[in-house]
Amino acid sequence: MHILVVHNRYSSGQPSGENRVVDWEVDLLRSAGHRVEVFERRSDDIAAMPLLEKAAVPLLVPWNPSVRKELTARLRASRPDVVHVHNVFPLLSPAVIAACGDAGVPVVATLHNYTQVCPPGTLQRDGRPCTECVGSTPLPAVRHGCYRGSRLATVPLALSLSVNRRRWWSGVQRFFCISDAQRDVLVRAGMPAERLALKHNFVPDPGVYRVGEGEHLLYLGRLAEAKGIRLLMAAWDEVAASGGVGVPLVIAGAGPLEAEVTAWAAGRDDVHYAGLLDPAECRKVVARSVAVVAPSTWLEAFGLVVVEAMAAGVPAVAAGHGAFVELVEEGATGLLHRPDEHTSLAACIRRIADDPDLGREMGQAARRRYEKYFSPAVGLEHLEEEYRTAIAGR
Known part of the structure; x- marks a missing residue:
């Protein structure tokens, strides 16, 4: 298959399991003979932006029109069988879903957290679990300043969730939930259950194993x-x-x-x-x-x-x-x-x-x-199966 992976990479200064999962899946698919291209942005690039451009980044969180234009052109030129979306915050935005619709390419999306129902994606406030926005509006998140302790910083995320919810739910053929626990929360929030597939992350075999009692x-x-x-x-x-x-x-x-x-x-x-x-x-x-x-x-x-x-x-x-x-x-x-x-x-x-x-x-x-x-063989089997389902149902 010909697959285009879409991902906004998190800052390299801190550990990111999501970045690693994306890299592992790309390598696994390529090693299995699939053609994989990547369309990405890097959060590291924000630091090097001119001041005005940097200040405008929050405005692009709900919608980045230039990304829609760029991705649409690329999809029409390369015609992949399926697009696999991971993270779109902060530089890509849900405009990537519209671009896939413009080009008529089926979309799958891995839900690495809870951003579909919670602006910061953590289901947590003040160190405790919180589901106040689940199945409701994201106004409580703004009121409490759930993203980085700031109401102002939370507004773009809350706005994106509100205005793009239906776009996500109608524009994505298959959502990959990485645990049953996550899927249960999302179903309760009203996401279309028939599109929520369980697909655990896999981990490459490390090649080094515990010997003895441990140190x-x-x-x-x-x-x-x-x-x-x-x-x-x-x-x-x-x-x-x-x-x-x-x-x-x-x-x-x-x-x-x-x-x-x-x-x-x-x-x-x-x-x-x-x-x-x-x-x-x-x-x-x-x-x-x-x-x-x-x-x-x-x-x-x-x-x-x-x-x-x-x-x-x-x-x-x-x-x-x-x-x-x-x-x-x-x-x-x-x-x-x-x-x-x-x-x-x-x-x-x-x-x-x-x-x-x-x-x-x-x-x-x-x-x-x-x-x-959770081995690569199991991960590859699930990926290929879900891609075929999305392509068949386009």
Whole structure:
């Protein structure tokens, strides 16, 4: 098949699972013999824009007419079989859907978060789950300044959601939900259930796997409130106060709470802040883990780091809500702690660190689960099937 992938890349200064998923899918499809082209914008480019152009970026979030014109011309010239849309914020906009309609090319879209029903896409406010805008208007998000704590910054997102909702729902043949938990929320919000297909993200085989009991507990991801890093720090302090677990906590990543994490880890023998690691270093540090900890306070639509741990034969300790409850088999491939409760998280950390045999068994079961549900072969099969469905129904 001839596929055009549309994606606005997130900033390279912070970890982005979404960027990696897009790159993995492009490489996988090409390796399978499909012709894949990419139409993209990069958020990194905003910093280099002239001042007036930079100031105008929020105005283009709901609609970017130049993108519609450019993409329409490209589609008419290259005539792909299907367009696969990922992220369109902030430089592409939903104008890409109109361009596909102009050119008569079928569209599929991966929903990596909840931006179809929540302006910031997190279903979270003030560190707690929030569904006030789900199935309603996005006015509460503006009132609370849900995007970056700013009402002004939230307005373009809320406006885009309001004016483009029907365009998305009528212009996209198949939406890919990356978990059942995400799909359930979107169906309740009124999205057309018959167009919402479950398609988990896949993870490439890392080539390095856990051997032995592991050397550390690992947090790998964005250093942000929604990812539960503060919850983890509180839980680890409780673990340390009771004598520790014999292995250190390694934190790898970057984000808005980096200074806070660095200060907390400074001078401690039981914590190591590794900073932002490259992909090869990430694979190695995962494979050396007793467990990967994913304590997100928001309702994760997927949880890529958990599946990366599975691929390396490493169990996970994750929050018991959102997609984690379908990724982690409690007591079999990992442990689920009560969301937002650092005492429950601390108890799970102690349990998995104090029982090497349990950790080893869970890691082996996690690898088997990865091979069955989240391997590249499974990912390719699902992609090809959904593309054919969209093309047949154009």
